[in-house]
Amino acid sequence: MNVVLAIDSFKGCASSQELSSWIEEGIKEVYQEASVTACYIADGGEGMLAAIMQNVRGEIVTCKVHDPLMNPISAQYGILEDGITAVIEMAQAGGLPLVPKEKRNPLLTTTFGVGEMVKDAIAKGCRKFIVGIGGSATNDAALGMLQALGYRFLDETGNELGLGGAILEDVHHVDESHVLPALKTCEFTVACDVDNVMYGPRGSAHIYAGQKGADAAMIERLDAGMQQFTQVLKNTLGKDVAMNAGSGAAGGMGGGMQAFLDATLRSGIEIILDQIGFDAHLKEATLVITGEGRIDQQSLMGKVLSGVSKRAQKAGVPLIALGGGIADELEEHKGVDALFSIMRYPMSLEEAMEKPRAEKLVKQSVKEIFRLIKLAKNSAS
Ligand SMILES: Nc1ncnc2c1ncn2[C@@H]1O[C@H](COP(=O)(O)OP(=O)(O)OP(=O)(O)O)[C@@H](O)[C@H]1O
Numbered sequence: 001m002n003v004v005l006a007i008d009s010f011k012g013c014a015s016s017q018e019l020s021s022w023i024e025e026g027i028k029e030v031y032q033e034a035s036v037t038a039c040y041i042a043d044g045g046e047g048m049l050a051a052i053m054q055n056v057r058g059e060i061v062t063c064k065v066h067d068p069l070m071n072p073i074s075a076q077y078g079i080l081e082d083g084i085t086a087v088i089e090m091a092q093a094g095g096l097p098l099v100p101k102e103k104r105n106p107l108l109t110t111t112f113g114v115g116e117m118v119k120d121a122i123a124k125g126c127r128k129f130i131v132g133i134g135g136s137a138t139n140d141a142a143l144g145m146l147q148a149l150g151y152r153f154l155d156e157t158g159n160e161l162g163l164g165g166a167i168l169e170d171v172h173h174v175d176e177s178h179v180l181p182a183l184k185t186c187e188f189t190v191a192c193d194v195d196n197v198m199y200g201p202r203g204s205a206h207i208y209a210g211q212k213g214a215d216a217a218m219i220e221r222l223d224a225g226m227q228q229f230t231q232v233l234k235n236t237l238g239k240d241v242a243m244n245a246g247s248g249a250a251g252g253m254g255g256g257m258q259a260f261l262d263a264t265l266r267s268g269i270e271i272i273l274d275q276i277g278f279d280a281h282l283k284e285a286t287l288v289i290t291g292e293g294r295i296d297q298q299s300l301m302g303k304v305l306s307g308v309s310k311r312a313q314k315a316g317v318p319l320i321a322l323g324g325g326i327a328d329e330l331e332e333h334k335g336v337d338a339l340f341s342i343m344r345y346p347m348s349l350e351e352a353m354e355k356p357r358a359e360k361l362v363k364q365s366v367k368e369i370f371r372l373i374k375l376a377k378n379s380a381s
């Protein structure tokens with residue numbers, strides 16, 4: 001019995017690492033001799049750095065940067081063993097949890113700190129970047145990040161603009177004369193947690209600015225600003241990126257990085273599965289277990305579950321998914337052989353998400369599943 005685990009965190013409850021160790025314990029109680037390979041998983045947002053660095057060789061670097069409201073903080077990024085590839089998780093410097101609820105305002109928040117991380121890595125010799133984007137407090141199309149790297153954004157009359165999503169509507173000119181020279185020799189691959197576009201009904205502001213503290217009027221302003229800014233990108237750089245998949249991830253960070261840094265945008269889960277050599281693990285696998293906090297229709301359309309499912313199907317390995325909860329409307333789940341909720345009896349979400357209870361529920365569910373598998377295997381042989 002070779003089980004491969006590729007489970008996303010249950011957001012607000014348990015990390016991919018914690019879940020993996022609980023699942024492994026549950027399996028081992030039934031199948032002592034089982035071999036369990038835990039692949040830590042994330043989608044590009046929070047947790048991506050840990051997911052990649054725990055699966056590959058490299059070092060973690062801590063540096064001093066600024067949070068989305070420009071308060072000094074420490075952030076971490078990784079340098080792979082080749083010494084030139086940096087793994088940057090934008091959420092470390094631009095993440096939503098860094099901003100207290102009452103201060104969340106994507107007109108003001110900036111990705112400046114993410115640029116500071118890139119600058120630090122460049123100073124340490126890095127020239128290749130894997131940047132995980134998502135889980136952000138920002139909607140500034142990467143302008144803050146670019147400002148930290150020397151870009152200056154000017155209004156109609158040539159005045160330099162400040163920080164935050166509010167400047168999108170005022171940018172008319174881009175001054176590249178102070179850009180860090182080494183930036184031209186850098187290669188960026190962006191791991192996007194979603195495939196949204198920069199503006200419009202599926203744009204970053206309409207879909208995600210609400211959770212970052214924007215009210216309806218702010219959302220309209222950010223959306224209009226983003227639209228205006230993408231027009232400037234077209235006129236000044238000749239770059240038409242606004243409708244590319246992932247350009248609207250992390251408040252337009254994907255699109256900004258594509259336009260200014262020639263970044264390649266990919267789905268975060270695909271990048272992570274490649275980095276950790278997931279396909280090789282599948283070759284030996286009897287079964288794969290994936291999952292996330294809440295399994296819904298979206299889970300099967302471009303996030304961790306669908307990424308893992310595509311590869312498991314290709315390798316012909318059965319896949320089961322474990323969720324804190326499963327959305328009512330989810331009846332069809334093509335690509336996942338069986339879905340299980342860890343819940344045993346009605347309880348409040350708060351109770352369910354208490355870590356010790358979640359741990360117990362996960363282990364109990366896993367034991368039940370593996371008891372059945374063992375029984376079926378024994379009766380078949
Ligand atoms: N132990 C748990 N029991 C029941 N439900 C849980 C538990 N842990 C998390 N959840 C539910 O899952 C939700 C989080 O969902 P999930 O972990 O799938 O992340 P998400 O916000 O959908 O982001 P993403 O899809 O990018 O991972 C929580 O808000 C909660 O409703």
Ligand SMILES: O=C(O)[C@H](O)CO
Binds near residue numbers: 208248251
């Ligand atoms: O950061 C965000 O805006 C969301 O995670 C989508 O990318």
